[in-house]
Amino acid sequence: MQQAKSISTILADETLPTGLQTIAQKVAQGERITPEEGILLFDEAPIGYLGGLANHIREKKHGDKTYFNRNFHVEPTNICLYTCTFCSYSRLIKKRDEGWEYTHDDIMDIIKKYDDEPVTEVHIVGGVLPQYDVAFYETLFRSIKNHRPELHIKGLTPVEYHYIFKKEKISYEEGMKRMQDAGLDSMPGGGAEIFHPEIRDQIAGGKCSGEQWLRIHEIWHELGNRSNATMLYGHIESALHRVDHLEKLRQLQDKTGGFQTFIPLKFRNENNEMSHVPESTTLEDLRNYAISRIYLDNFDHIKAYWPMIGRTTAQLSLAFGVNDIDGTIDDTTKIYSMAGAEEQNPAMNTQDLVTLIRRVGRQPIERNTLYEIITDYTDHVFDDDKLFKGYLSLPVVNK
Ligand code: V47
Ligand code: SF4
DSSP states (O other), X not given: OOOOOOHHHHXXXXXXXXXXXHHHHHHHTXXXXXXXXXXXHHHHOOHHHHHHHHHHHHHHHHTTEEEEEOEEEEOOBOBOSOOOTTOSSOBOGGGGGGSOBOOHHHHHXXXXXXXXXXXXXXXXXOOOOTTSOHHHHHHHHHHHHHHOXXXXXXXXXXXXXHHXXXXXXXOHHHHHHHHHHHTOOXXXXXXXXXXXXXXXXXXXXXXXXXXXXXXXXXXXXXXXXXXXXXXXXXXXXXXXXXXXXXXXXXXXXXXXXXXXXEEEEEOOOTTSTTTTSOOOOHHHHHHHHHHHHHHOTTOSEEBOXXXXXXXXXXXXXXXXXXXXXXXXXXXXXXXXXXXXXXOSSOOOOHHHHHHHHXXXXXXXXXXXXXXXXXXXXXXXXXXXXXXXXXXXXXXXXOO
């Protein structure tokens, strides 16, 4: 693979097409690129060039700092009213005997299992079920906060919120305020898929539109809160649809500043209605991370979600604009293992995460959900530091 180049080498390269030279100059001067330039990057930019530009931005923003957190997931149900064609995880209501539906007490039992663990965040997301209404989630969030006030609740997406607020006949504004009052701390990035209706109408199974997804995040930000954003890529969408998605996120971020992290989600094709669609290659994944870093100049963080992409690609991504690799997870999510990801029981302890980051020459930093530093592991020595098999163990960026 062509190695990521330094920005000075790229700027001095007169053999590059003019369009790519202009983009490199803009990036060097900290200027924003246009949607047309975004499409040009997807269509024509070589991997070494993209890595060089994305890494320049990453190091300007964060140096070698690479963030992770200690988190776990709760997936209250995999029964869902919707029929997203990419989803391997959900079961329709008529097949509900094949799935799980946790009660309030079941969920609290999961939360209590972590009572003696130094986790800082619970990520709650699952299928959309009629009995999980506004009152159900209000009670749940209140119970979690009563039990463990400092545990950050990153919960649900506009897919669930749009459904439950409509059923309750309340506005998004009122609904999000009620969630905030019940203890919701932030919103994860899920449910975004691809905003463009040409694609969304084919894959998103009748759930909320791109505009509704964006509007709910906007209201949540206006209430003074933070959230994440994702993009499900590598299926039937084109460069135009990806850039349209990034552009809408960039515009909303200009307005509110409420997004923390952008997380590209690679489509995995096992056990779903799109199994005939081939998955993107690692090269495409790295190009996509790099272009996301270049395009989203107003996002602080780009995250590689390791249970979906695998540990080695997560390491490589740290040279292509990524500065966060999510957290410990503790084998608490089924969304990706059911879709064929390599990680069938995703779990890493702190030492695993620190080692993975160090072995590619970066500085491991444990953060909380809001990116406040908990522990800087740069010089930390573990009792039994060892080589982890299967992890890259060389710096992937030339300094
Ligand atoms: O919205 C479902 C995706 C998302 C597949 O905010 C799939 O920190 C690929 O949003 N192939 C849920 N992707 C997960 C999510 C997330 C994950 C990690 C961190 C954060 C965060 C958010 O998973 C869904 C959908 O886009 N998804 N099925 C699949 N077969
Ligand atoms: Fe339901 Fe979410 Fe799966 Fe769509 S992606 S079918 S909304 S669980």
